[in-house]
Amino acid sequence: MKPGGGSGGGRPVQGRQRVKTARNRSAQSTRWLERQLNDPYVRRAKAEGYRSRAAYKLLELDERFGFLKGARRVVDLGIAPGGWTQVVRRRVPGAAVVGIDLLPVDPIDGATIFEMDFMSDEAPARLMEALGGAPDLVLSDMAANTVGHPQTDALRTMGLVEAAHAFAIEVLRPGGAFVAKVFAGGADAAFVAEMKRNFATVKHAKPPASRKGSVEWFVVAQGFKGRPSAGEPAAEG
């Protein structure tokens, strides 16, 4: 998602960094670079040793909802480059984390990381084998690569979220939580109703670190009701 390269070369103009347009840099990547240079969360992430500004979205969500406290086993879907897992490890140092991403990720102490597609048949079993027990928390920051067509992008990302939710309700321990990135127009009523059948509370949130212009929102589902035992009907609404 990071277009272009370049060393920056910005000069301050009225407190804002401006970037000279280089011949080999597109207007889009110049804008991206300018935004990065002027983003306080990017600076903070650098200063505090987080690999991504996304780390602050999880920190802010946790400040509001408190799902990290006491977590012992955590799954991080779409882990790269690793900001969310760093937050988990710093907040709850004893927690074991397993993560998965299409992209390679540099090692993180206390985390087992798979470079594979979460949508592949074998992914759920590989994650669970590595975790060695039911998680208290399933995180998903997965987003499909955007194609620029808003409806298509929302649908593709919602496909990932729904797969993450299906996995979460299959593996979570009762009382556990599911936190996932959704698109504003994407978490449709039927999906929210399905989550509400499975969790005591389901809330939508847009943490301050999530850029105002982006359509990204998060869903925080807490108090997993558990799977019905054999012969028992599924929980109602």
Ligand SMILES: C[S@@+](CC[C@H](N)C(=O)[O-])C[C@H]1O[C@@H](n2cnc3c(N)ncnc32)[C@H](O)[C@@H]1O
């Ligand atoms: C916004 S980034 C995650 C940032 C991360 N939470 C952090 O703090 O560093 C979304 C990630 O989802 C991954 N992703 C998208 N589709 C995936 C899939 N099918 N399986 C695994 N990872 C996927 C992308 O490769 C990308 O790295």
